[in-house]
Amino acid sequence: MIETIFFEQQIAEHPTTQRIRSALPRASWVPIDRYQELFNKRHQNFKLQKKNPALILAKKHDNFVLPVPSGFGMDSHKSFYFSHMYNCLYDCKYCFLQGMYSSANFVLFVNYEDFFTSISEKIDKYNGKTLTFFSGYDCDSLAFDKLSGFADEALNFFSDFPNTELELRTKSIAIGSLLQRRALSNCIVAFSLSPAEIAKSLDSKAPSISRRISAIKQLAGAGWKIGLRFDPLIYTSDWQKLYSSLFSEIMEGLDPSMVHSISYGPLRFPKKMYKKAANLYPDHKLFAFPMEEANGVISYGTTIETQMHDFLKSELNNYTSENKIFQCIT
Amino acid sequence: MSKVTGVDNNSKLQFKFCWVIALRAEAAPLIDAFNMKIVENKSLFPIYANEETGHALVISGMGSIKSAAAATFLKNHLKINDYSAWINLGIAGFFKDPIGDMYQANKVVSKESGTAFFPGLRLSKLVPAAILFTVSKPENGYKENALYDMEAAGFCEMAPSFSCNELTYVFKIVSDTPNSSSSLITKHLVRELIEKQLSKISDILSEIEILVEEEKKRLSIPNEVLEFEKRFKFTETNKYKFREIYRKWRVTFPSRNLDLAEFLNSKPKEIILKLEKEILANAKNWNAL
Numbered sequence: 001m002i003e004t005i006f007f008e009q010q011i012a013e014h015p016t017t018q019r020i021r022s023a024l025p026r027a028s029w030v031p032i033d034r035y036q037e038l039f040n041k042r043h044q045n046f047k048l049q050k051k052n053p054a055l056i057l058a059k060k061h062d063n064f065v066l067p068v069p070s071g072f073g074m075d076s077h078k079s080f081y082f083s084h085m086y087n088c089l090y091d092c093k094y095c096f097l098q099g100m101y102s103s104a105n106f107v108l109f110v111n112y113e114d115f116f117t118s119i120s121e122k123i124d125k126y127n128g129k130t131l132t133f134f135s136g137y138d139c140d141s142l143a144f145d146k147l148s149g150f151a152d153e154a155l156n157f158f159s160d161f162p163n164t165e166l167e168l169r170t171k172s173i174a175i176g177s178l179l180q181r182r183a184l185s186n187c188i189v190a191f192s193l194s195p196a197e198i199a200k201s202l203d204s205k206a207p208s209i210s211r212r213i214s215a216i217k218q219l220a221g222a223g224w225k226i227g228l229r230f231d232p233l234i235y236t237s238d239w240q241k242l243y244s245s246l247f248s249e250i251m252e253g254l255d256p257s258m259v260h261s262i263s264y265g266p267l268r269f270p271k272k273m274y275k276k277a278a279n280l281y282p283d284h285k286l287f288a289f290p291m292e293e294a295n296g297v298i299s300y301g302t303t304i305e306t307q308m309h310d311f312l313k314s315e316l317n318n319y320t321s322e323n324k325i326f327q328c329i330t
Numbered sequence: 331m332s333k334v335t336g337v338d339n340n341s342k343l344q345f346k347f348c349w350v351i352a353l354r355a356e357a358a359p360l361i362d363a364f365n366m367k368i369v370e371n372k373s374l375f376p377i378y379a380n381e382e383t384g385h386a387l388v389i390s391g392m393g394s395i396k397s398a399a400a401a402t403f404l405k406n407h408l409k410i411n412d413y414s415a416w417i418n419l420g421i422a423g424f425f426k427d428p429i430g431d432m433y434q435a436n437k438v439v440s441k442e443s444g445t446a447f448f449p450g451l452r453l454s455k456l457v458p459a460a461i462l463f464t465v466s467k468p469e470n471g472y473k474e475n476a477l478y479d480m481e482a483a484g485f486c487e488m489a490p491s492f493s494c495n496e497l498t499y500v501f502k503i504v505s506d507t508p509n510s511s512s513s514l515i516t517k518h519l520v521r522e523l524i525e526k527q528l529s530k531i532s533d534i535l536s537e538i539e540i541l542v543e544e545e546k547k548r549l550s551i552p553n554e555v556l557e558f559e560k561r562f563k564f565t566e567t568n569k570y571k572f573r574e575i576y577r578k579w580r581v582t583f584p585s586r587n588l589d590l591a592e593f594l595n596s597k598p599k600e601i602i603l604k605l606e607k608e609i610l611a612n613a614k615n616w617n618a619l
């Protein structure tokens with residue numbers, strides 16, 4: 001339950017702010033000038049702040065849409081990402097957000113319309129090309145949706161551009177706004193998944209794997225295209241067995257034609273981020289493994305990464321055609 | 331200067347709560363409640379403390395600059411740990427009645443510089459929140475829907491750098507309003523207002539203590555590590571490497587102890603290498619859960 005909402009005075013009257021105000025009448029509403037006054041300031045403690053994050057409502061002024069880092073999406077498409085929100089309701093131990101920000105407070109940019117204008121400009125600019133827009137880069141696309149109402153507005157917008165793809169990346173089961181409408185053929189709802197035991201240990205506060213799988217099946221049943229994202233891959237003694245049974249659990253009863261794409265990616269941290277995350281969770285096993293460092297990147301190292309890559313590729317080939325499977329390395 | 335009873339003054343004392351209080355009359359009920367004794371009375375900023383109850387308190391006098399300076403003095407004088415909570419509590423003017431209510435400041439604005447601070451985690455189940463303006467002269471106009479004090483902004487400028495913003499708290503008890511003039515405030519009233527909130531203050535401290543303990547656990551250096559660092563001459567780089575590899579080793583082998591006797595003839599680099607090898611040997615059967 002959000003207790004404190006800091007809002008930039010310039011967006012006090014924005015319809016999204018007004019809607020959130022009526023949804024959270026009992027919270028304390030505190031005016032601010034700019035969100036940077038309190039977000040990501042020095043001496044903030046991400047881990048403690050995560051215990052009771054405040055919501056910051058702000059206006060984004062620029063950089064609405066950015067090209068994805070290389071290796072993020074399918075190479076065949078020109079891809080962009082946008083973040084209508086910074087930070088996430090969940091608390092995954094490997095999340096790069098904890099290394100990127102010192103604040104765990106949620107920043108929600110309420111001027112969705114400016115994101116859509118910027119996306120339209122990109123569509124115009126690349127007229128005729130298949131573009132993919134990724135939501136949920138600095139947040140989870142759906143976890144906050146009951147309050148933000150973003151997905152609905154984004155889907156309304158993208159319904160006018162059937163040749164442009166929108167990927168909503170999520171671990172959330174807040175799929176109500178999707179199920180209430182007809183499936184959009186250019187929208188991919190991509191779920192991040194790990195074997196249940198691993199998710200239980202690492203994906204704090206996120207819905208369990210069985211609930212995520214059930215959300216996938218509901219959405220697929222309603223005609224939504226599904227993305228399966230096994231990223232990051234977590235190494236543990238019986239990882240092959242765990243991943244293998246995860247795949248069969250997901251695919252059981254799921255129409256393979258509803259699977260738009262499957263991707264997997266190794267666990268990797270920029271060195272600075274790894275240090276920050278390990279410092280936040282010094283007792284967690286994730287940060288005790290003898291990782292390797294190469295070119296400023298901390299990873300399991302080539303041997304383990306290759307083993308996992310080879311296994312995933314051959315295992316996933318049993319379920320879908322090769323052209324739907326790709327490795328994601330950022 | 332008198333010493334904190336029974337403790338080596340050069341060692342880091344285990345204070346969980348550091349109070350920065352403007353007036354003696356505001357401090358007195360806290361000093362009594364937490365059984366603090368004077369430990370520094372010769373400087374501008376008297377310090378009271380009780381290591382057993384985990385409380386230290388400095389009296390800053392009025393004004394933002396004094397509040398920042400007194401907090402710094404307390405930090406340095408008692409070598410306060412970086413997981414302690416810092417609390418500024420005192421009386422304040424408020425735009426509405428009644429006097430005696432307590433608030434947590436969720437935004438503190440220096441009227442002088444315009445700088446805003448956002449101290450602490452919200453404790454809304456225990457205490458309501460309000461915006462607080464720190465002014466340089468007593469405010470009798472109560473123009474905005476807010477609290478008014480003369481210290482918190484200075485305190486907030488400094489205290490988060492001692493631990494972190496989430497362990498920095500500002501609580502104010504209403505002493506004057508448009509209907510109850512500040513000219514009516516006496517030492518006796520101040521004491522009474524604070525005494526009446528002691529039970530709520532104690533509930534608040536229980537909540538903050540959970541955060542302090544968590545940070546203490548995260549930041550404390552295990553005795554084993556300190557022993558090794560005392561016994562062997564680690565360079566700064568090796569010290570960092572040793573602490574990092576020890577952290578992983580400890581998580582990997584939670585039931586083992588690092589036995590000094592095993593390493594008596596080792597060089598620091600060899601110690602690091604041995605721990606690395608043990609972790610690596612265990613990696614094949616790694617259980618990430």
Ligand code: SF4
Nearest residue numbers: 088090091092095139
């Ligand atoms: S769901 Fe994604 S964004 Fe949210 S904490 Fe987990 S990894 Fe981070």
